[in-house]
Amino acid sequence: xxxxxxxxxxxxxxxxxxxLAALLFGIGAVGLLVRRNVLVMFMCVELMLNGANLxxxxxxxxxxxxxxxxxxxxxxxVAAAEVAIGLAIIVAIFRRRGGATADDLDLMKG
Amino acid sequence: MEAVIFFIFAATALVGALGxxxxxxxxxxxxxxxITLVSVAIFFVLRDAPLxxxxxxxxxxxxxxxxxxxxxxxxxxxxxxxxSDPLPFQRPIAILLGVFVVVEIVxxxxxxxxxxxxxxxGEIGSTENNxxxxxxxLFTDFLWxxxxxxxxxxxxVVGGVVLARRSGQRPGVSNAGKAELEQEETTS
Amino acid sequence: xxxxxxxxYIWLVPAFPLxxxxxxxxxxxxxxxxxxxxFGSAMVGLSFLGSVVxxxxxxxxxxxERAHVSTLFTWIPAGAFQVDVAxxxxxxxxxxxxxxxxxxxxxxxxxIGYMHGDPGFARFFCFLNLFVFSMILLVVAGNFLLxxxxxxxxxxxxxxxxxxxxxxxxxxxxxxxxxxTNRVGDFGFMLAMFLVVSELGTLEFGxxxxxxxxxxxxTATAIAxxxxxxxxxxxxxxxxxxxxxxxxxxxxxxxxxxxxxxMVTAGVYLIARAHPFFLASGGAASTTxxxxxxxxxxxxxxxxIVQYDIKRVLAYSTVSQLGYMFLAxxxxxxxxxxxxVICHAFYKGTLFLGAGSVIHGVEDHQDLRTMGRLxxxxxxxxxxxxxxxxxxxxxxxxSGFWAKxxxxxxxxxxxxxxxxxxxxxxxxxxxxxxxxxxxxxxFGNQREExxxxxxxxxxxxxxTVDAWDPPVPTPLPHEPHESPPKMFIPxxxxxxxAAVAGVLNLPFRSIEFLSDWLEPVFxxxxxxxxxxxxxxxxxxxxxxTVGLIGIFIGVSLYRRGLPEPGADPLPQRLGVVGRVLQxxxxxxxxxARLVDKPGxxxxxxxxxxxxxxxxxxxxxxxxxxxxxxxGGFRRVQTGFVxxxxxxxxxxxxxxxxxxxxxxxxxx
Numbered sequence: 027x028x029x030x031x032x033x034x035x036x037x038x039x040x041x042x043x044x045x046l047a048a049l050l051f052g053i054g055a056v057g058l059l060v061r062r063n064v065l066v067m068f069m070c071v072e073l074m075l076n077g078a079n080l081x082x083x084x085x086x087x088x089x090x091x092x093x094x095x096x097x098x099x100x101x102x103x104v105a106a107a108e109v110a111i112g113l114a115i116i117v118a119i120f121r122r123r124g125g126a127t128a129d130d131l132d133l134m135k136g
Numbered sequence: 137m138e139a140v141i142f143f144i145f146a147a148t149a150l151v152g153a154l155g156x157x158x159x160x161x162x163x164x165x166x167x168x169x170x171i172t173l174v175s176v177a178i179f180f181v182l183r184d185a186p187l188x189x190x191x192x193x194x195x196x197x198x199x200x201x202x203x204x205x206x207x208x209x210x211x212x213x214x215x216x217x218x219x220s221d222p223l224p225f226q227r228p229i230a231i232l233l234g235v236f237v238v239v240e241i242v243x244x245x246x247x248x249x250x251x252x253x254x255x256x257x258g259e260i261g262s263t264e265n266n267x268x269x270x271x272x273x274l275f276t277d278f279l280w281x282x283x284x285x286x287x288x289x290x291x292x293v294v295g296g297v298v299l300a301r302r303s304g305q306r307p308g309v310s311n312a313g314k315a316e317l318e319q320e321e322t323t324s
Numbered sequence: 325x326x327x328x329x330x331x332x333y334i335w336l337v338p339a340f341p342l343x344x345x346x347x348x349x350x351x352x353x354x355x356x357x358x359x360x361x362x363f364g365s366a367m368v369g370l371s372f373l374g375s376v377v378x379x380x381x382x383x384x385x386x387x388x389e390r391a392h393v394s395t396l397f398t399w400i401p402a403g404a405f406q407v408d409v410a411x412x413x414x415x416x417x418x419x420x421x422x423x424x425x426x427x428x429x430x431x432x433x434x435x436i437g438y439m440h441g442d443p444g445f446a447r448f449f450c451f452l453n454l455f456v457f458s459m460i461l462l463v464v465a466g467n468f469l470l471x472x473x474x475x476x477x478x479x480x481x482x483x484x485x486x487x488x489x490x491x492x493x494x495x496x497x498x499x500x501x502x503x504x505t506n507r508v509g510d511f512g513f514m515l516a517m518f519l520v521v522s523e524l525g526t527l528e529f530g531x532x533x534x535x536x537x538x539x540x541x542x543t544a545t546a547i548a549x550x551x552x553x554x555x556x557x558x559x560x561x562x563x564x565x566x567x568x569x570x571x572x573x574x575x576x577x578x579x580x581x582x583x584x585x586x587m588v589t590a591g592v593y594l595i596a597r598a599h600p601f602f603l604a605s606g607g608a609a610s611t612t613x614x615x616x617x618x619x620x621x622x623x624x625x626x627x628x629i630v631q632y633d634i635k636r637v638l639a640y641s642t643v644s645q646l647g648y649m650f651l652a653x654x655x656x657x658x659x660x661x662x663x664x665v666i667c668h669a670f671y672k673g674t675l676f677l678g679a680g681s682v683i684h685g686v687e688d689h690q691d692l693r694t695m696g697r698l699x700x701x702x703x704x705x706x707x708x709x710x711x712x713x714x715x716x717x718x719x720x721x722x723s724g725f726w727a728k729x730x731x732x733x734x735x736x737x738x739x740x741x742x743x744x745x746x747x748x749x750x751x752x753x754x755x756x757x758x759x760x761x762x763x764x765x766x767f768g769n770q771r772e773e774x775x776x777x778x779x780x781x782x783x784x785x786x787x788t789v790d791a792w793d794p795p796v797p798t799p800l801p802h803e804p805h806e807s808p809p810k811m812f813i814p815x816x817x818x819x820x821x822a823a824v825a826g827v828l829n830l831p832f833r834s835i836e837f838l839s840d841w842l843e844p845v846f847x848x849x850x851x852x853x854x855x856x857x858x859x860x861x862x863x864x865x866x867x868x869t870v871g872l873i874g875i876f877i878g879v880s881l882y883r884r885g886l887p888e889p890g891a892d893p894l895p896q897r898l899g900v901v902g903r904v905l906q907x908x909x910x911x912x913x914x915x916a917r918l919v920d921k922p923g924x925x926x927x928x929x930x931x932x933x934x935x936x937x938x939x940x941x942x943x944x945x946x947x948x949x950x951x952x953x954x955g956g957f958r959r960v961q962t963g964f965v966x967x968x969x970x971x972x973x974x975x976x977x978x979x980x981x982x983x984x985x986x987x988x989x990x991x
Contacts, residue, residue, distance in 0.1 A: 068204070
């Protein structure tokens with residue numbers, strides 16, 4: 027990387043952002059599947075959401091449409107609500123069992 | 137200039153993401169998450185969405201991650217997990233899938249993707265304040281979803297209160313109040 | 325009110341005994357003895373009166389119009405095919421109706437005396453009335469299906485009445501045997517009906533019988549033979565005759581009514597009614613009928629000469645006489661067959677009632693070897709029995725002579741000389757075995773000593789005697805006595821009818837009353853008459869001579885009865901042959917080995933490997949398969965959230981591929 031030049035080295039097109047968002051999404055997905063600590067799994071979900079948000083904002087900018095940004099707004103609100111409820115559920119479960127990983131919750135086993 | 141910022145913060149975002157997934161201590165995971173979120177906020181700014189960047193930092197990094205930390209502290213789930221996965225094939229398939237999804241998107245990203253209609257809901261352009269633009273869009277085109285999400289938040293609040301209550305406890309009775317009640321019953 | 329209107333009331337004739345049966349079914353116990361008996365007899369008597377009225381009404385009509393159909397209601401309306409509950413009254417039906425109801429009335433009265441003291445008295449008359457109803461229904465039915473209802477009804481009542489004393493194992497088995505054997509014949513009847521429907525589209529007598537001549541010879545033969553199969557079962561011809569001797573387990577009035585006079589003649593009625601099919605079949609079916617008939621006549625006669633049970637002799641005799649009737653039907657002499665039926669009903673009825681009287685008189689002992697000179701103790705019975713004996717042996721001027729001679733002569737005129745010769749031989753046997761029975765019972769030795777105390781009858785023991793049973797030790801435990809008037813008066817009445825009934829159809833052209841009466845029914849039948857008076861007279865002389873020979877042999881052998889109970893000269897002289905005859909050519913054993921055993925094997929195979937193994941296995945297997953599949957699939961539900969999340973992401977990946985492929989951004 028040459029220092030001091032005011033022109034960009036490469037033009038950052040939207041594709042770069044999309045790839046980055048995809049990477050965030052992918053990492054979040056793998057983390058969701060691999061980790062067993064419930065709270066870390068939750069955080070990975072947040073990662074995935076962020077990837078999606080980034081994609082939305084990228085397209086809003088490309089298409090010059092504010093609708094994309096409004097959608098991100100709603101996503102944020104829903105994520106917040108989801109986190110609140112989810113954590114409340116986790117707290118309730120952990121109170122009964124005194125500590126558990128995701129694998130201990132297998133009552134849905136067929 | 138943009139490229140420099142992009143690459144720096146792309147790196148931090150990825151480091152943060154990897155940190156979330158790989159950290160042994162959940163508190164560390166939460167902190168790495170904050171790094172990622174702030175990076176994403178920077179990207180929002182780069183793409184002409186300053187309001188969202190601000191909301192992201194305040195709500196996501198400021199409230200949601202704090203909530204995570206509260207629960208981690210409350211429940212003390214900072215034990216580290218065992219290395220081997222009890223579920224068979226979960227790990228290899230998960231990594232495979234993740235790679236596959238990313239590769240897919242990368243391959244597809246080389247094409248022209250933004251074929252949608254332009255400027256349907258309102259231009260972002262720099263003549264108007266971004267806040268005004270977003271606000272106008274929210275209160276006109278997206279009024280109905282806006283009101284519903286308001287309802288959603290109320291539901292979330294109520295749900296949170298109900299779920300977090302200990303069973304058998306009447307609403308609004310503290311431990312001191314319980315002691316008072318018991319005293320009354322014994323004397324009457 | 326003209327004749328047609330009167331004939332519309334024909335349904336009253338079956339209604340009376342049906343009503344009687346129902347009343348006795350519900351209230352029989354309360355009505356009790358002997359009122360139940362009088363009531364039942366009265367119902368049948370009313371039927372007889374109704375038949376007489378119908379006869380005169382029919383007589384009123386000109387002979388071409390004597391076929392009255394009276395429909396009660398439509399039973400099966402099925403589009404183009406329809407079956408009504410309708411009566412078909414024609415000379416043939418009236419002829420049968422008259423003697424059926426008449427004989428039934430006499431036997432009902434007889435039964436009041438015979439069944440005296442039996443705990444099932446009311447039940448007996450209920451079944452007997454039900455039987456008369458079914459028989460009447462059979463005779464007056466206007467279509468084959470309704471006739472089949474009556475046909476099945478008489479079969480049912482035969483079962484109910486043969487196993488009337490059901491505590492006796494032999495009786496229960498005999499009833500079952502009668503019913504099942506009948507069923508084989510019924511199968512033929514049903515197949516014939518199906519063919520008639522498929523070929524002619526209707527079961528009503530008028531159209532179906534008229535349409536018979538339009539059928540191809542093969543179809544007509546098939547229908548005719550299938551109807552004949554039904555008749556073989558019902559009228560106990562070879563090979564379905566095995567039930568009739570065992571059916572003697574039933575009370576004697578049952579044997580008289582059902583198994584001599586009426587039910588067994590239903591087969592004859594069926595063939596007579598369905599004769600257009602036989603005529604249309606071009607001779608194949610008729611020849612079969614004639615040959616089976618005459619073979620049965622001969623073979624049954626040979627078995628009868630060595631039987632020891634008083635009723636079993638008469639049973640085989642009935643089988644044999646029925647053979648004559650089918651011989652007549654087979655050669656086309658339909659009115660001769662009907663004449664024979666009527667005369668046979670009279671003399672065989674007399675014989676059976678007489679036998680019942682004897683059994684009643686010696687307190688339920690039926691072994692011929694223990695009887696002798698009973699004419700001293702049962703005079704009236706003896707008179708009736710002797711008259712009937714002479715009739716069945718074919719001695720003029722009694723009815724049997726005219727009837728049998730008619731049949732044999734017609735066989736001769738039809739140039740079926742083989743049939744004639746066999747028929748004559750069977751006549752000789754008939755005379756022989758009846759003489760033997762008459763002399764063993766009423767003549768011969770007298771047992772002078774009698775034990776005063778009668779033994780208590782065991783309700784599970786049957787008094788019928790198999791020919792290979794050892795004789796009951798003499799003396800008879802009780803002094804024989806004559807029966808009450810209720811019993812011997814019907815015997816005498818029937819006996820006198822047996823004596824004079826010949827007048828119905830004397831073979832002289834102008835006074836052949838019965839043949840003339842039946843002529844409109846049997847148009848198309850071959851006209852068989854003597855070429856000259858001399859020919860006819862010669863043939864009669866031959867049959868009389870043959871009968872006399874039989875009587876002579878019988879008298880000479882049995883004039884003095886048996887020297888000692890086991891020493892019967894006839895079976896002794898016949899040796900091994902005699903033993904074969906006593907076992908009735910081992911027919912029952914043969915059926916047991918050929919039919920019963922394989923049948924059981926097949927049934928066991930069907931029940932075991934096929935039903936339980938294959939069918940249940942398939943059904944249960946389907947269930948088990950589903951269970952196993954489900955068990956396999958349910959392992960997808962691991963219960964682990966992370967597995968579910970894995971599947972989510974997997975789905976996402978697939979979705980991405982789909983979107984990529986279909987979006988057109990892919991080149």
